[in-house]
Amino acid sequence: MRIAFIGLGIMGLPMAGNLVRAGHDVVGYNRGAARRASLAEAGGTAAGSIAEAVRGAEVIVTMLPDSPDVTSVVLGEDGVLASAGGGALLIDMSTIAPATARTVAERATEAGLRPLDAPVSGGERGAIDGTLSIMVGGERADVEAARPLLEVLGATVVHVGPAGSGQTVKAANQLIVAGTIELVAEALTFLDAHGVESGPAVEVLAGGLAGSAVLDRKAAGMLAREFAPGFRIDLHHKDLGIVVDSARAAGVVIPLGAVVAQLMAAARAQGDGDLDHSALLLGVQRLSGR
Amino acid sequence: MRIAFIGLGIMGLPMAGNLVRAGHDVVGYNRGAARRASLAEAGGTAAGSIAEAVRGAEVIVTMLPDSPDVTSVVLGEDGVLASAGGGALLIDMSTIAPATARTVAERATEAGLRPLDAPVSGGERGAIDGTLSIMVGGERADVEAARPLLEVLGATVVHVGPAGSGQTVKAANQLIVAGTIELVAEALTFLDAHGVESGPAVEVLAGGLAGSAVLDRKAAGMLAREFAPGFRIDLHHKDLGIVVDSARAAGVVIPLGAVVAQLMAAARAQGDGDLDHSALLLGVQRLSGR
Amino acid sequence: MRIAFIGLGIMGLPMAGNLVRAGHDVVGYNRGAARRASLAEAGGTAAGSIAEAVRGAEVIVTMLPDSPDVTSVVLGEDGVLASAGGGALLIDMSTIAPATARTVAERATEAGLRPLDAPVSGGERGAIDGTLSIMVGGERADVEAARPLLEVLGATVVHVGPAGSGQTVKAANQLIVAGTIELVAEALTFLDAHGVESGPAVEVLAGGLAGSAVLDRKAAGMLAREFAPGFRIDLHHKDLGIVVDSARAAGVVIPLGAVVAQLMAAARAQGDGDLDHSALLLGVQRLSGR
Amino acid sequence: MRIAFIGLGIMGLPMAGNLVRAGHDVVGYNRGAARRASLAEAGGTAAGSIAEAVRGAEVIVTMLPDSPDVTSVVLGEDGVLASAGGGALLIDMSTIAPATARTVAERATEAGLRPLDAPVSGGERGAIDGTLSIMVGGERADVEAARPLLEVLGATVVHVGPAGSGQTVKAANQLIVAGTIELVAEALTFLDAHGVESGPAVEVLAGGLAGSAVLDRKAAGMLAREFAPGFRIDLHHKDLGIVVDSARAAGVVIPLGAVVAQLMAAARAQGDGDLDHSALLLGVQRLSGR
Structure with a gap:
C-alpha cells in the first residue's frame, strides 16, 4: 500500500520502519533532513514536502508533538487536506486534545478523507517492537480498513468510539x-x-x-x-x-x-x-x- | 498446635476455620457469643474470656478492628499479656497504626512473648480461600516460626522488616x-x-x-x-x-x-x-x- | 470626550452611564437592541455596529464576557481595529487571559492605537457606584491619559505594569x-x-x-x-x-x-x-x- | 488576686508579667529555672513545683506547647488537679486539640474546678502588648468571672461556646x-x-x-x-x-x-x-x- 508518514521523530521513525518492513511503500516527511535520510536508509522514500508525501497516498499517517502541529500539518495552507486524494485514510497517531481531533476529523471528512484519531501508548520500546497499544476513534468501517496496518504497529488495537474518542x-x-x-x-x-x-x-x-x-x-x-x-x-x-x-x-x-x-x-x-x-x-x- | 484466636469477625472467623481445617487446636474468643458458637460449629473451641483462650497457647492470633481494640485486648487489665505463657508467638493480623504496633511489640517482648505484626490484604474472599497477602514485621526467627501457620492463611507471606513494618x-x-x-x-x-x-x-x-x-x-x-x-x-x-x-x-x-x-x-x-x-x-x- | 463603549452588559451599561453623567459623548454598541436602547435612555447614543460606534472616537472601551469575545470584537473582520482612528485609546476592561491581552495589545499598537488592559473588581455594585478597583497594564503615558476617565469608573486605579499586567x-x-x-x-x-x-x-x-x-x-x-x-x-x-x-x-x-x-x-x-x-x-x- | 501561671515560654512569660503589672499576685512555674527567675525579676514569685504554684490560687493559667503537655500538667500525678483548691478557675490558654480540651474540662469539673479553654492569637507581639485575641470556651458564668483578667491579656475576648469551643x-x-x-x-x-x-x-x-x-x-x-x-x-x-x-x-x-x-x-x-x-x-x- 502507498502510505504517507508525516512526523519521523523518536516514535514516528521506527513506526514508519515497521510499515516498510511489512512490505508497504512508505513516503515520509519530517522538517529536519536527517530524519528523512534515516527513513530512506530504512527502505522508505524521503519526500521534500507534505504535499509530495501525501500525493497519491492511500493512507496518510501523522505522528506529531502537539495539537498546533497537527492543526498546521493537516489544515494548514500547504497541508495534508490541500493535497490528499479523495477517500484516503487519514490516521493521526499523535497525542492531542480531543477537541482538536474532532475539528480535524470534521474538516477531513468535508475534504473527502476518512479520518481516524489513533494515539498510542507503549513508548519508544513499543514503537520499535511494534507492540503499541492503539486506541482508535472514528467510523467503524474506516477502523476496519486501517486495522491490518495498525496491527503492524501495535499489539492491541481497540476501536473506542466516534471521532475524538481515541484521544x-x-x-x-x-x-x-x-x-x-x-x-x-x-x-x-x-x-x-x-x-x-x-x-x-x-x-x-x-x-x-x-x-x-x-x-x-x-x-x-x-x-x-x-x-x-x-x-x-x-x-x-x-x-x-x-x-x-x-x-x-x-x-x-x-x-x-x-x-x-x-x-x-x-x-x-x-x-x-x-x-x-x-x-x-x-x-x-x-x-x-x- | 494450640492456637488462641481473638477476634472472630468477618475476616477472623474464616481464618480461624482454616486453621482448624489444617489440623490445629484453635481456641477462639469474641465478645459476641454468636461468633464463638460459629467457631465451635467449625470444629474449634469457644473460650469465655481472653485469659481462657490464651492460657497454654503456643500461638496467639489477634484480628481486631482498630488500634484501640488491639491496645485493650493485648495490653489491657485482663488482656493477652496478663495470661499468655512465655515464648508464645503473638501475631497481630489487624490493620492498625505502625506506632501502636511498635508499642505492642515492645511490651510483648518485655513480657517474654515473640510479637509479629502481620496485617493482610485480600478481603473476605481471601480470608475464606486462604489466599491472603500477608506482610509481616518482626524478628526473622519469629517470622520463620510462624510461616507454616501463616501459609495456611495466605498465598503470599513476606517478611518486610522489624516490628511495625508489616503495618x-x-x-x-x-x-x-x-x-x-x-x-x-x-x-x-x-x-x-x-x-x-x-x-x-x-x-x-x-x-x-x-x-x-x-x-x-x-x-x-x-x-x-x-x-x-x-x-x-x-x-x-x-x-x-x-x-x-x-x-x-x-x-x-x-x-x-x-x-x-x-x-x-x-x-x-x-x-x-x-x-x-x-x-x-x-x-x-x-x-x-x- | 467622544467615547465608544462596546459591551453593555450587567457591568458595561452602568459604567457607560457613569461616563455619560460625567459629561462625555458616549456611543455604545451591544449585540442586543434592548441594551442599546437602555444606553440611549441614559443619555448616550446607540450605534448599529462596532464600526459606527468606533468611528471618530478618542477612546474605545470594551467590556465583554471572555477572551474569544474580545478577540472577535477587536481583531475581527468588522472589528475595532478595522474602523478606529489613529491614536485612540483602546481600553479593554473585560477579564480575559493575559496572553490574549498581550496579543490584542500588539495588534492594536501595530494599528496605531494606544491599548490598555484594565480589568476591574468590585462587581455590579462597584460598576453602578463608580467605585471599582481597576488594575491597568500598558504604557505609562497611556495610563495617565486614560486616568481621568478611569477615575470616573473606579475608586482605585493602579498601573501595575506593561501590556497584559492588568489581566x-x-x-x-x-x-x-x-x-x-x-x-x-x-x-x-x-x-x-x-x-x-x-x-x-x-x-x-x-x-x-x-x-x-x-x-x-x-x-x-x-x-x-x-x-x-x-x-x-x-x-x-x-x-x-x-x-x-x-x-x-x-x-x-x-x-x-x-x-x-x-x-x-x-x-x-x-x-x-x-x-x-x-x-x-x-x-x-x-x-x-x- | 492569687494567680498560678504554668508555662513561662515565649508567650507565657510576658503574659504573666502583664498580670503582675495589673496588680495580681502571680506565682509561676516552668520546668527550666531561668524562666522562673525571669518571672521573679518581673515582680512575680517563682514556684518549685506545679503543686506549690497551684496551692491556694484562685485562678490557674496554663500556657503550654501541645496537647500531651496540658494532659500531663493538669491531669498528671503531681499535676494541677491533685493540688488545686475547689472552685478555682482553670484557664488553659495553650493551643491544643478540642477533644483534649473537652477531656480536661470534664476531669477538672469533676475535681470541683471551673475550666475554660482560652487559646489566643496575636503572637509574641500581642502577648507583650496585651493585645491578644482570646477565644473562650466554657460556662458563661466562668467566662464572666475570668473576663477582667483576660482583658489584661488581650484586646478582644469572645465567648464562643461550651468547653472545647475556644480550641x-x-x-x-x-x-x-x-x-x-x-x-x-x-x-x-x-x-x-x-x-x-x-x-x-x-x-x-x-x-x-x-x-x-x-x-x-x-x-x-x-x-x-x-x-x-x-x-x-x-x-x-x-x-x-x-x-x-x-x-x-x-x-x-x-x-x-x-x-x-x-x-x-x-x-x-x-x-x-x-x-x-x-x-x-x-x-x-x-x-x-x-
Missing part, C-alpha cells in the same frame, strides 16, 4: 498513569522514611490490590534512582494540560488529576523535564526533605 | 489502593462525559501502563454501579487516617494521599460508608453533577 | 478570592460540625490574622445561606480557567489554586452556577454530608 | 491563616513569573475582595524575603495536625485545609521549621523552580 481514552490513560506513578512515589518515600526495606515491600504490594503495571515496570528503576526515559516529564506535562482542559470543558471534576498535574508541572519547573515520568519520585523526596 | 507496608498498600480507585473513578467519569464507550476503553487501559489490579477487579463493578463490599469505605477511611498520621509523624509529604483521604471521608460523610471502596466513583459523579 | 493581577485577585471563600467555607462548616456558635466565632476570626474582606463582606450571607449574586460561580469558574492556564504557561505551581478550581467546577456542575461565589459553602456542606 | 475556633483560625498565606504566596509567585511589579499589585489586591490581614501584615515581609518569626512553621504544622484530625473526627471535609497541611509539612521537612509561617512562599518558589 479521550489516551487522556484518561495519561491521567491514570501519572497518578499511579505519584502514588507509588508517595508510598516508596513513606516506606523509606519508616525504615522498611523496599524490595520485599514492593513484592507484596505488587501481588495484591495495589498491584499495577507502574509497580511492575517502574518501581525497580525508581528504587535505583534511574530515570532515563522512557516517557519524558515534559511530554506527560503537555498531556496533563490536555486532561485538565478536557475535563473542565466536559464539566468533570478530577481532584487527583488536578493535583498530579501540579506535581508534574513542579517536576518540570525544577528541571526534571527530560527525565522519565517516574522521576515524580524526586519531587516527593524533595517535598519530604529527603 | 507500614499495609498503610502504603491502602494509600495506593485508595488512590488508584479514585484515579479510575475520575477516568471513567471523564470517558463517560465525553461519550466514550467504557467497555473497550477499559480493555485498552488495562492492557497498558495504566493497568492495575483495581482496573482488573473493580472496573466492571464500577461500570455496573455494583458496590456490595468487598472492603468497606468506613474501613478504608479508618486506614487512611493511619496513613495520613504516620506520614505526618515521619515527615513524609503525600499530596495525593491527603486528597484521597478527604474524598474517602466525603464518601463516608455522604452515607456510602457501608459500600465497597470502589464507590469512590459515586463521589466523582456527584462532584461532576452526573 | 495578570486580576487573575491573581481571582485566585486569592476563590481560595479565601473556600477556606472560610471549610472553617464555617468545621465550626458548625463542632457545635460552635458561628456569630461570635466569625467576630473573633475577623479581628485577627484570619481576617479578610471575604469574612467581612461574605460571611454573614454564608451563615444566612443567602447566595444571590454578587459575582456568579459561572464567571469565577471562567476566571479560574484563566488562572490555571496562565500559571501553567508561566511554570508556576499553584496547588491551592488548582484544587479550588476543581471545587468551583464542582459547584457549577452541581447546578450552582448562577449563585454568588460564596456558595462554595454549599459544596463543602455537601461533601461533609450536612 | 475549635482557634483551629478554624489556623486553617484560614495557613490557607491565606499559601494563597498569597501562590499569587505573588504568579505575578513575579509574569513580570508584574509586586508593589502596586499588592496595593490593588489589598484594596478589594482579595484583601486580608495576611496581605496587610505579611506581604511586605514576603516580598522582602524576611521570615524572622513571628509564628513559626513548626508550630503552625502542629496546629494543622489538630485541624486535620478534628475535621476527620467531626466528619468535615476540608480539601484546601488538607493540602495546605501537606505544604506546611513540606516546609518543615525542607528545613524551614524555625521561620515565620509566611515562609510558605519559599515552598511555592521551590516547586516553581524559582
Whole structure:
C-alpha cells in the first residue's frame, strides 16, 4: 500500500520502519533532513514536502508533538487536506486534545478523507517492537480498513468510539498513569522514611490490590534512582494540560488529576523535564526533605 | 498446635476455620457469643474470656478492628499479656497504626512473648480461600516460626522488616489502593462525559501502563454501579487516617494521599460508608453533577 | 470626550452611564437592541455596529464576557481595529487571559492605537457606584491619559505594569478570592460540625490574622445561606480557567489554586452556577454530608 | 488576686508579667529555672513545683506547647488537679486539640474546678502588648468571672461556646491563616513569573475582595524575603495536625485545609521549621523552580 508518514521523530521513525518492513511503500516527511535520510536508509522514500508525501497516498499517517502541529500539518495552507486524494485514510497517531481531533476529523471528512484519531501508548520500546497499544476513534468501517496496518504497529488495537474518542481514552490513560506513578512515589518515600526495606515491600504490594503495571515496570528503576526515559516529564506535562482542559470543558471534576498535574508541572519547573515520568519520585523526596 | 484466636469477625472467623481445617487446636474468643458458637460449629473451641483462650497457647492470633481494640485486648487489665505463657508467638493480623504496633511489640517482648505484626490484604474472599497477602514485621526467627501457620492463611507471606513494618507496608498498600480507585473513578467519569464507550476503553487501559489490579477487579463493578463490599469505605477511611498520621509523624509529604483521604471521608460523610471502596466513583459523579 | 463603549452588559451599561453623567459623548454598541436602547435612555447614543460606534472616537472601551469575545470584537473582520482612528485609546476592561491581552495589545499598537488592559473588581455594585478597583497594564503615558476617565469608573486605579499586567493581577485577585471563600467555607462548616456558635466565632476570626474582606463582606450571607449574586460561580469558574492556564504557561505551581478550581467546577456542575461565589459553602456542606 | 501561671515560654512569660503589672499576685512555674527567675525579676514569685504554684490560687493559667503537655500538667500525678483548691478557675490558654480540651474540662469539673479553654492569637507581639485575641470556651458564668483578667491579656475576648469551643475556633483560625498565606504566596509567585511589579499589585489586591490581614501584615515581609518569626512553621504544622484530625473526627471535609497541611509539612521537612509561617512562599518558589 502507498502510505504517507508525516512526523519521523523518536516514535514516528521506527513506526514508519515497521510499515516498510511489512512490505508497504512508505513516503515520509519530517522538517529536519536527517530524519528523512534515516527513513530512506530504512527502505522508505524521503519526500521534500507534505504535499509530495501525501500525493497519491492511500493512507496518510501523522505522528506529531502537539495539537498546533497537527492543526498546521493537516489544515494548514500547504497541508495534508490541500493535497490528499479523495477517500484516503487519514490516521493521526499523535497525542492531542480531543477537541482538536474532532475539528480535524470534521474538516477531513468535508475534504473527502476518512479520518481516524489513533494515539498510542507503549513508548519508544513499543514503537520499535511494534507492540503499541492503539486506541482508535472514528467510523467503524474506516477502523476496519486501517486495522491490518495498525496491527503492524501495535499489539492491541481497540476501536473506542466516534471521532475524538481515541484521544479521550489516551487522556484518561495519561491521567491514570501519572497518578499511579505519584502514588507509588508517595508510598516508596513513606516506606523509606519508616525504615522498611523496599524490595520485599514492593513484592507484596505488587501481588495484591495495589498491584499495577507502574509497580511492575517502574518501581525497580525508581528504587535505583534511574530515570532515563522512557516517557519524558515534559511530554506527560503537555498531556496533563490536555486532561485538565478536557475535563473542565466536559464539566468533570478530577481532584487527583488536578493535583498530579501540579506535581508534574513542579517536576518540570525544577528541571526534571527530560527525565522519565517516574522521576515524580524526586519531587516527593524533595517535598519530604529527603 | 494450640492456637488462641481473638477476634472472630468477618475476616477472623474464616481464618480461624482454616486453621482448624489444617489440623490445629484453635481456641477462639469474641465478645459476641454468636461468633464463638460459629467457631465451635467449625470444629474449634469457644473460650469465655481472653485469659481462657490464651492460657497454654503456643500461638496467639489477634484480628481486631482498630488500634484501640488491639491496645485493650493485648495490653489491657485482663488482656493477652496478663495470661499468655512465655515464648508464645503473638501475631497481630489487624490493620492498625505502625506506632501502636511498635508499642505492642515492645511490651510483648518485655513480657517474654515473640510479637509479629502481620496485617493482610485480600478481603473476605481471601480470608475464606486462604489466599491472603500477608506482610509481616518482626524478628526473622519469629517470622520463620510462624510461616507454616501463616501459609495456611495466605498465598503470599513476606517478611518486610522489624516490628511495625508489616503495618507500614499495609498503610502504603491502602494509600495506593485508595488512590488508584479514585484515579479510575475520575477516568471513567471523564470517558463517560465525553461519550466514550467504557467497555473497550477499559480493555485498552488495562492492557497498558495504566493497568492495575483495581482496573482488573473493580472496573466492571464500577461500570455496573455494583458496590456490595468487598472492603468497606468506613474501613478504608479508618486506614487512611493511619496513613495520613504516620506520614505526618515521619515527615513524609503525600499530596495525593491527603486528597484521597478527604474524598474517602466525603464518601463516608455522604452515607456510602457501608459500600465497597470502589464507590469512590459515586463521589466523582456527584462532584461532576452526573 | 467622544467615547465608544462596546459591551453593555450587567457591568458595561452602568459604567457607560457613569461616563455619560460625567459629561462625555458616549456611543455604545451591544449585540442586543434592548441594551442599546437602555444606553440611549441614559443619555448616550446607540450605534448599529462596532464600526459606527468606533468611528471618530478618542477612546474605545470594551467590556465583554471572555477572551474569544474580545478577540472577535477587536481583531475581527468588522472589528475595532478595522474602523478606529489613529491614536485612540483602546481600553479593554473585560477579564480575559493575559496572553490574549498581550496579543490584542500588539495588534492594536501595530494599528496605531494606544491599548490598555484594565480589568476591574468590585462587581455590579462597584460598576453602578463608580467605585471599582481597576488594575491597568500598558504604557505609562497611556495610563495617565486614560486616568481621568478611569477615575470616573473606579475608586482605585493602579498601573501595575506593561501590556497584559492588568489581566495578570486580576487573575491573581481571582485566585486569592476563590481560595479565601473556600477556606472560610471549610472553617464555617468545621465550626458548625463542632457545635460552635458561628456569630461570635466569625467576630473573633475577623479581628485577627484570619481576617479578610471575604469574612467581612461574605460571611454573614454564608451563615444566612443567602447566595444571590454578587459575582456568579459561572464567571469565577471562567476566571479560574484563566488562572490555571496562565500559571501553567508561566511554570508556576499553584496547588491551592488548582484544587479550588476543581471545587468551583464542582459547584457549577452541581447546578450552582448562577449563585454568588460564596456558595462554595454549599459544596463543602455537601461533601461533609450536612 | 492569687494567680498560678504554668508555662513561662515565649508567650507565657510576658503574659504573666502583664498580670503582675495589673496588680495580681502571680506565682509561676516552668520546668527550666531561668524562666522562673525571669518571672521573679518581673515582680512575680517563682514556684518549685506545679503543686506549690497551684496551692491556694484562685485562678490557674496554663500556657503550654501541645496537647500531651496540658494532659500531663493538669491531669498528671503531681499535676494541677491533685493540688488545686475547689472552685478555682482553670484557664488553659495553650493551643491544643478540642477533644483534649473537652477531656480536661470534664476531669477538672469533676475535681470541683471551673475550666475554660482560652487559646489566643496575636503572637509574641500581642502577648507583650496585651493585645491578644482570646477565644473562650466554657460556662458563661466562668467566662464572666475570668473576663477582667483576660482583658489584661488581650484586646478582644469572645465567648464562643461550651468547653472545647475556644480550641475549635482557634483551629478554624489556623486553617484560614495557613490557607491565606499559601494563597498569597501562590499569587505573588504568579505575578513575579509574569513580570508584574509586586508593589502596586499588592496595593490593588489589598484594596478589594482579595484583601486580608495576611496581605496587610505579611506581604511586605514576603516580598522582602524576611521570615524572622513571628509564628513559626513548626508550630503552625502542629496546629494543622489538630485541624486535620478534628475535621476527620467531626466528619468535615476540608480539601484546601488538607493540602495546605501537606505544604506546611513540606516546609518543615525542607528545613524551614524555625521561620515565620509566611515562609510558605519559599515552598511555592521551590516547586516553581524559582
